[in-house]
Amino acid sequence: MRFLDDAAPPYDLTYDDVFMVPAYSAIASRYDVDLATHDGTGATLPLVVSNMTAIAGKRMAETTARRGGLTVIPQDIPIPVVTDVVGWVKQRDHVFDTAIELAPTQTVAEALALIPKRSHEAAVVVDEGRPIGVVTARDCAEVDRFAQVGQVMNRSMVTVSDDADPREVFEALEAAKASLAIAVSPDGLLVGVLTRLGALRATVYTPAVDASGGLRIAAAVGVNGDVADKAARLLAAGIDALVVDTAHGHQERMIEALQTIRGLAPSVPLVAGNVVDAAGTDALIDAGADIVKVGVGPGAMCTTRMMTGVGRPQFSAVLECAAAARARGKHVWADGGVRHPRDVALALAAGASSVMIGSWFAGTHESPGDLMHDADGRAFKVSFGMASARAVANRTSTESAFDRARKGLYEEGISSSRMYLDPARPGVEDLMDQICAGLRSSCTYAGASTLAELRERAVVGVQSAAGFHEGRPLSTSW
Numbered sequence: 001m002r003f004l005d006d007a008a009p010p011y012d013l014t015y016d017d018v019f020m021v022p023a024y025s026a027i028a029s030r031y032d033v034d035l036a037t038h039d040g041t042g043a044t045l046p047l048v049v050s051n052m053t054a055i056a057g058k059r060m061a062e063t064t065a066r067r068g069g070l071t072v073i074p075q076d077i078p079i080p081v082v083t084d085v086v087g088w089v090k091q092r093d094h095v096f097d098t099a100i101e102l103a104p105t106q107t108v109a110e111a112l113a114l115i116p117k118r119s120h121e122a123a124v125v126v127d128e129g130r131p132i133g134v135v136t137a138r139d140c141a142e143v144d145r146f147a148q149v150g151q152v153m154n155r156s157m158v159t160v161s162d163d164a165d166p167r168e169v170f171e172a173l174e175a176a177k178a179s180l181a182i183a184v185s186p187d188g189l190l191v192g193v194l195t196r197l198g199a200l201r202a203t204v205y206t207p208a209v210d211a212s213g214g215l216r217i218a219a220a221v222g223v224n225g226d227v228a229d230k231a232a233r234l235l236a237a238g239i240d241a242l243v244v245d246t247a248h249g250h251q252e253r254m255i256e257a258l259q260t261i262r263g264l265a266p267s268v269p270l271v272a273g274n275v276v277d278a279a280g281t282d283a284l285i286d287a288g289a290d291i292v293k294v295g296v297g298p299g300a301m302c303t304t305r306m307m308t309g310v311g312r313p314q315f316s317a318v319l320e321c322a323a324a325a326r327a328r329g330k331h332v333w334a335d336g337g338v339r340h341p342r343d344v345a346l347a348l349a350a351g352a353s354s355v356m357i358g359s360w361f362a363g364t365h366e367s368p369g370d371l372m373h374d375a376d377g378r379a380f381k382v383s384f385g386m387a388s389a390r391a392v393a394n395r396t397s398t399e400s401a402f403d404r405a406r407k408g409l410y411e412e413g414i415s416s417s418r419m420y421l422d423p424a425r426p427g428v429e430d431l432m433d434q435i436c437a438g439l440r441s442s443c444t445y446a447g448a449s450t451l452a453e454l455r456e457r458a459v460v461g462v463q464s465a466a467g468f469h470e471g472r473p474l475s476t477s478w
C-alpha cells in the first residue's frame with residue numbers, strides 16, 4: 001500500500017479518514033478474486049469473529065467456518081464447555097446447516113423460542129432421528145402455546161440425500177417452491193437442512209477445515225491464573241488457533257504468558273494482543289506470537305479511549321503493526337472498529353491478514369443471546385464488552401466478594417447495548433455475503449486477484465469528513 005501522491009499524512013488515521021483510488025485492472029470478474037488468508041489459520045476468508053461472550057458461541061463458530069471464517073471462543077467460557085463446543089463444531093457438515101430438532105410432543109412455545117436461533121427459521125420434527133415434518137413461526141401463529149408441534153407441523157418436505165449436489169438442491173427447492181430442503185442419511189436419519197441461499201453459498205465459499213475434515217475454530221485464554229494449564233487444555237481440545245488476549249498486550253505478564261505457551265510447542269498459530277505500534281508488535285513476536293492482534297479502543301463496546309485517553313486510530317495502527325510483523329515473516333489481525341464492508345478492505349490494504357469483527361455480528365441469529373423485540377417490534381440482541389462490569393462480574397464469579405468488588409471498579413466497556421438485526425440481513429452469513437461482495441469488488445478496483453496483491457497495489461488517500469459524507473448513500477431527497 002502507498003499513500004496517494006506519496007503524501008504520508010501528518011497525523012494518525014482511521015478507516016473513515018481514508019479512501020482507495022481505483023487502478024488499472026486485468027481481473028475480468030469479481031469471482032476471480034481469491035480471498036484466502038495465508039497466516040497459517042487455514043481460513044479461506046479474512047474474517048475472524050471476536051472473542052466476545054455475547055457474540056462468539058457454537059452456532060457462530062459453525063456458521064462462519066462453513067463459509068471459510070474463524071470464530072474465537074472467549075476466555076470466559078469454562079474449558080470443559082469449550083472442549084465440547086470444539087468437538088461439536090468439528091463434527092458439523094460442510095454443506096448442510098445443523099437443524100433445530102424437536103420431538104412431536106414438544107410445544108409450540110418451545111418451537112417459537114428455538115426457531116430464531118437459526119437463520120433458516122424453521123425446526124425439523126423428528127421421530128427416532130427421522131424427520132417427519134417441518135415447523136416455522138408462521139405455522140405457530142394463532143395457535144395455543146401449549147399445542148404440540150406434531151399437530152401444527154407441515155408434513156410435506158423436500159428431502160434430499162446427504163451427498164446431494166448443492167446446485168441440484170437449489171433446483172429441487174425452486175421446482176417445489178419450497179424454502180428448506182431436509183438432508184437425510186441412507187438410513188433415513190436427519191443430517192441437516194439447506195435453504196436456496198445456503199445451496200448457492202455452498203458453491204461460492206470454501207469451508208475452513210482442518211486436516212481431518214473438521215470445521216476450524218479458535219479459542220482465547222487470558223494472562224491471569226495458570227495460563228500453561230489452560231492453554232494446554234485448549235490445545236488438547238483440538239483448537240486451530242490459540243489467542244492470548246488482554247487489553248494491554250505490551251505488558252510483562254503477556255510476555256511471560258506467551259513464553260510459557262510457546263514452551264508447550266503448540267502446532268497451531270499463536271495469536272496475541274492487543275497492541276497498536278511496532279514496538280508492541282515486535283515484543284509479542286519476540287515472545288512467540290505468530291499473529292499479533294491490533295487495536296486499542298476502536299471497538300463499538302469499548303470505552304477505553306474515553307476512560308484513559310489511550311489508543312490509536314485503527315488504520316494507522318494496523319499499517320504500522322502490519323509492516324513490523326511482515327518484516328519478521330509474521331502477521332496481524334485488525335481487531336475492532338469495523339462498521340462497513342469498506343473498513344474490511346481498508347484494513348487488508350493496510351496489511352492485516354484478517355479482520356476481527358465483534359459488535360456488527362452481535363445483531364444476528366447466530367449470536368448466542370435470545371432474540372428480543374423493542375416497543376416498535378424491531379428485533380435485537382443484547383451485547384456487552386469484555387471489559388464491561390457485566391463481563392468482569394462473570395469472569396470473577398469464583399473469587400471472593402471483596403476481590404470482585406475491587407476488580408469491579410475498573411470498567412472499560414458497555415454492559416448492555418442493543419444490536420438490532422438488519423431485516424434485510426438478519427444472519428451472519430448475510431453480513432458475510434455483503435462484506436465479501438464489497439471486498440471482492442474492492443480488489444478488482446485495485447487490480448488485485450489476491451489479498452497479497454491488494455496489499456501491494458492499494459493506493460490510499462486521506463479525505464475530509466465531507467469526502468466521507470459524500471460517499472454515503474442518500475435514501476431520501478435533500
Ligand SMILES: NC(=O)C1=CN([C@@H]2O[C@H](COP(=O)(O)OP(=O)(O)OC[C@H]3O[C@@H](n4cnc5c(N)ncnc54)[C@H](OP(=O)(O)O)[C@@H]3O)[C@@H](O)[C@H]2O)C=CC1
Binds near residue numbers: 298299302
Ligand atoms: N482492544 C481493546 O481496546 C480492549 C479490549 N479489551 C478486552 O476485554 C477483555 C478483558 O481484558 P482485560 O481487562 O485485559 O482483562 P484480563 O482478564 O485479561 O486481565 C488483565 C490483567 O492485566 C492487569 N492489567 C494491568 N494493566 C492493565 C490495564 N491497563 N488494563 C487491563 N488490565 C491491566 C490486570 O490487573 P488489575 O486488574 O489488578 O489492574 C489483570 O490482571 C479482553 O477480551 C480484552 O481483549 C479490554 C479493553 C480494551
Ligand SMILES: Nc1nc2c(ncn2[C@@H]2O[C@H](COP(=O)(O)O)[C@@H](O)[C@H]2O)c(=O)[nH]1
Binds near residue numbers: 050336338
Ligand atoms: N475496550 C474494550 N474493548 C473491547 C471490549 N470488548 C471487546 N473489545 C474489543 O473490541 C473488539 C471488537 O470490536 P467491534 O467494534 O467489532 O465490536 C474485540 O475484539 C475487542 O478487542 C470492552 O469491553 N472494552
Ligand SMILES: [K+]
Binds near residue numbers: 298303
Ligand atoms: K470505541
